[in-house]
Amino acid sequence: MPESQARTKNIFRSQTLRVWIMLSLALLGIFAFALVAREIMQAAQGEVAGALQFDGEILKFFSEHRTPLLNRIATDITSLGSVSVVVVLSILVITLLLSVKDFLGVGHLVIVLIGSGVIPTLLKMMFDRPRPSVVEQLVHVSDSSFPSGHSFGSACFYLTLAFFAARHRRGTGFEHFFLFLFSVVIAGVGVSRMYLGVHYPTDVFAGLCAGNAWALLVACAFYPAYKKAAGTSEAPAGAQKA
Secondary structure, three states, rough: OOOHHHHHHHHHHHHHHHHHHHHHHHHHHHHHHHHHHHHHHHHOOOOOHHHHHHHHHHHHHHHOOOOOOHHHHHHHHHHOOOOOHHHHHHHHHHHHHHHHOOOHHHHHHHHHHHHHHHHHHHHHHHHOOOOOOOOOOOOOOOOOOOHHHHHEEEEEEHHHHHHHHHHOOOOOOHHHHHHHHHHHHHHHHHHHHHOOOOHHHHHHHHHHHHHHHHHHHHHHHHHHHHHHHHHHHHOOHHHOOO
């Protein structure tokens, strides 16, 4: 077996393991979301238990430590999960993917973005949880609270960017840097939503779990296509013509 083909086979063997890990994490995220969702439905019937008991206390903690500077910082950080910022960044990423002819990556990102808009909207309509009223809201919001759309969107979008960085910069160390960087952004957006008083902690947690699950499931779904495309590009010229 040629050395290049053996190397490719070993790479995809390790990547197959990663796919199983990602799939397991996605299922874990769905399970965690389901647990919180069950508590939300029970709370709607007057049975407040579990994590929901601490929702108000955590928001009060953030409210008690607000300052004008932190208010501005939280507002700026939360914008990283807004539709306008995600759309602008998506256009830039799609342009970069097209420049390297990564058409699969473009399709991958588009599907992630569609889900990041549709899924939380449907979930908000389904649960219709009121926004927090225990603290003052520092920004205006009008839709339902559960799950956090900003948390869902930032989780699936920035995690997907980390996935692209791993694909295109594998072995350079950049993939670990971007995974850390985007993880900080995702966490920052989630914390900012609580600080601003527009989401309960359980809203944020559920949004992060569901958003990560969506990003991981889409990545797993695209894995066979990525594998096929990479295998074709690694094939010898004579074999492609045969």
